[in-house]
Amino acid sequence: MEPPHVLSHSALTPLHVGLHRLHKRLSLLVGMLGDWAAFVGAVMILGLASSWYMIDVGTRLTSEKHGPWVGWTSAGRADADPYTRAHFARLGTLQLTTEIALTYLAYTDSDGNRLHSSCEYVVEGRDVDSNWWSLTVFNDRGDLIANAAQRYTYTSETIGLRPDGTYAVALSREASPGNWLPTGGAGRLALMFTTFDVRSPLLAKTHAEPMALPQIRRVQCR
Amino acid sequence: MPIKIPSALKNANWQLILAVPVAAGILHICATLLAPYLTAASAYSRLAPGLPVNRMEMLNVSAPGAEPLPFLSPDARYAMCRFDTSGGPVTVSSTLPPDAGWTLTVMTPQGDNIYATASVPSRPTPVSLVLVPSEDAFLGVTPEARGIAREAQPPTVVSAVHGIVVVRGPDKGFSYQRHVEAVLREARCTARSF
Numbered sequence: 001m002e003p004p005h006v007l008s009h010s011a012l013t014p015l016h017v018g019l020h021r022l023h024k025r026l027s028l029l030v031g032m033l034g035d036w037a038a039f040v041g042a043v044m045i046l047g048l049a050s051s052w053y054m055i056d057v058g059t060r061l062t063s064e065k066h067g068p069w070v071g072w073t074s075a076g077r078a079d080a081d082p083y084t085r086a087h088f089a090r091l092g093t094l095q096l097t098t099e100i101a102l103t104y105l106a107y108t109d110s111d112g113n114r115l116h117s118s119c120e121y122v123v124e125g126r127d128v129d130s131n132w133w134s135l136t137v138f139n140d141r142g143d144l145i146a147n148a149a150q151r152y153t154y155t156s157e158t159i160g161l162r163p164d165g166t167y168a169v170a171l172s173r174e175a176s177p178g179n180w181l182p183t184g185g186a187g188r189l190a191l192m193f194t195t196f197d198v199r200s201p202l203l204a205k206t207h208a209e210p211m212a213l214p215q216i217r218r219v220q221c222r
Numbered sequence: 223m224p225i226k227i228p229s230a231l232k233n234a235n236w237q238l239i240l241a242v243p244v245a246a247g248i249l250h251i252c253a254t255l256l257a258p259y260l261t262a263a264s265a266y267s268r269l270a271p272g273l274p275v276n277r278m279e280m281l282n283v284s285a286p287g288a289e290p291l292p293f294l295s296p297d298a299r300y301a302m303c304r305f306d307t308s309g310g311p312v313t314v315s316s317t318l319p320p321d322a323g324w325t326l327t328v329m330t331p332q333g334d335n336i337y338a339t340a341s342v343p344s345r346p347t348p349v350s351l352v353l354v355p356s357e358d359a360f361l362g363v364t365p366e367a368r369g370i371a372r373e374a375q376p377p378t379v380v381s382a383v384h385g386i387v388v389v390r391g392p393d394k395g396f397s398y399q400r401h402v403e404a405v406l407r408e409a410r411c412t413a414r415s416f
Contacts, residue, residue, distance in 0.1 A: 039238045039245075046242065047249025055257060076327075076335045086257035088333050089264045093293045094388065097335035100325060105293070132323035132392055134297035142292025144284065152286075153297045155323075157394045192293055196322055196340065 055086045062087075068112070069104035069193060069213045093142070096194075106191045107140060109216040115189035117145075119221040120172040123191065125214030127165050132156050133195040135214065137171060137181045140188035147182035154179055172219075191216065258332050265291055266331040269386060273304035276312050278387070278411040280403065296393065298323070299402050303387040303411030307355045313377065314387050316409035318347040319401075323392030326409075328353065330385045337380045350377035352414070353387075387411055 054062070062083045063072045074080040075088060076095035088095050096103065108114055109121060123135060136153035139145055144152045159167050160179050170176035171183050171191075183189055193213060258264065268291055273279060282288070284296040305312045318324040324341035326349045341347050389409045391402040 035235045035238055039242060042242045043245040043249055046246035048253055050246070051250045051253040051257075055254060076329075076333065076338075078334045078336050080334060082254045082257075085332060085334070086254055089258035089261050091293070092261070092263040092265055092268060092291060094265045094269075094291050094329070095333055095335070096325060096327060096390075097338045099335075100338055100340040132321075134295060134393075136295040136297055138293060142289075142294075144286040144289055144296065146286035150285075152284075153295050153393070155297050155393055157392070190293075192295060194295065194297065 054083045055090065058083065058087065066104070066213050067110050068106040068108045068216055070106070071098075071102055071104040073098060075103065091142070101194060101196050104193045104213060106193070106216060107188070109218045111218065113218060115171075115191065115216070116221075117173060117183040117186045117189060120170065120174075120219040122217045122219055123169040123171060123214045124217065125167055126212065127156055127159070127161055127167060128195075131196055133193065135159075135169060135181075136192045136194075137183060138190045138192065139186040140190050142190065145182065145184050145186045145189075147184055149175070149180075149182060151181055154181070264331070265333055266329070266386060269302065270304050270331075273302055273386065275304055275306050276411060276413040278303040278389070278409045280406045298393055299391045299406055301389040301391075301406035301409045303409075305353055305382070305385055305387060305411060307353050307383050309413065311414040312353040312411060313414050314349070314351040314353065314409075314411050315377075316349050316389050317405070318349065318389075319405055320344060320346050321392070321394070323390075324405075325388075325390045327388045327390075328380055328382060328385055329388055330382060336382055336385070337378070351387075352377045352379050353382055353385075354379060355383045356381050 053059075058070065058072060062074065062081055063070055072084050072087060074084045076097035077084075077099065078097075106115070113119075115121065125135075127133075132155065134153055134155040137145060154167075154169055159169070161167050167179060169179040169181055171181050171189070173183055173185070175182075261267075272290070278301050280299065280301045281290060283299065284290070284294050303312075303314065305314075314326075314328075316326055318326060318339070318341035320343055321341060322343055324347075326337075326339050327335045328337040328351070330336055337351065339347065339349055389406055391406050394402065
């Protein structure tokens with residue numbers, strides 16, 4: 001039987017040796033580059049995503065959530081944390097300090113469904129004596145919604161109250177009796193509630209009962 | 223070919239793996255701290271080009287398509303002054319009526335309210351401020367320091383080089399519109415002469 005044909009070391013040409021070494025070095029380089037690519041990817045994802053989340057969404061450290069309403073506890077303050085500062089710089093809003101006024105935004109109804117102009121809603125709350133507040137509807141980019149009635153907001157001084165001191169504001173495309181904020185064809189909506197009430201949840205440092213924020217109830221969708 | 227976990231753990235580059243949370247933390251801090259400076263759409267950068275320097279100007283009612291800022295509610299009227307104290311102090315004065323909802327704030331380009339006051343229902347709230355670049359820089363040249371002008375109630379000194387003074391009057395309905403506008407027009411913001 002003929003022995004298998006193998007190449008001895010002496011039979012390897014310098015070209016073979018060179019190619020073999022190049023292959024080994026390339027494998028090493030690819031392995032190292034792979035490690036570094038994974039490292040950079042993980043750092044970018046972890047670092048930027050966590051920063052984005054803290055700035056855009058907020059956490060319990062920086063914001064308070066009451067039903068659908070979200071308010072940033074240090075908004076506009078000189079001693080605001082970096083997340084709050086970055087949040088409002090990105091949002092581009094003119095923020096009053098939470099030492100004198102509180103602003104809440106809601107993008108969903110009280111059941112957690114996205115506010116949309118194809119649906120009708122009722123916003124119900126209770127007026128608090130001597131405290132100025134306002135309720136304004138925007139599209140989700142913060143633009144006012146054009147409408148023939150030129151209604152965009154209600155304040156504690158312009159809203160029609162029920163005899164028991166409560167109020168209801170209808171959010172709908174079609175005109176509605178009573179307090180009505182037109183939503184037109186704006187698509188996704190945002191509601192803003194501003195109050196000068198120091199007993200509101202964000203500043204509830206006393207034993208007084210904090211003011212309840214309005215409920216946003218979906219009536220129907222088309 | 224199935225991955226052998228013990229082998230993968232043995233061959234893993236643990237130095238790089240342990241460096242991930244550290245580097246991610248550094249990137250997180252840098253991104254968060256730089257975010258206010260990198261955005262081109264902050265309230266100051268949107269408002270500043272349209273406002274005269276060291277002069278109070280009343281803004282038109284916020285209307286669809288003409289909103290100066292996002293989420294700026296037409297629940298109030300605004301008078302604003304973009305101040306620049308690099309050439310000298312700027313005085314600000316206004317009297318907030320005895321109604322709820324009136325405010326006067328001094329806002330930095332980063333959006334901080336370095337001075338804020340709100341009206342009280344029982345009495346008018348006179349506000350008098352002097353904006354200076356730094357509290358030490360003008361000690362020797364302000365009229366008070368030279369003993370020339372001595373007002374009955376010395377103004378509050380606020381240290382800031384750039385920013386916007388915002389006087390906010392709440393919307394009380396059509397009947398009160400003129401009253402609100404009159405108060406906003408009376409607000410003053412002027413560069414102080416030496």
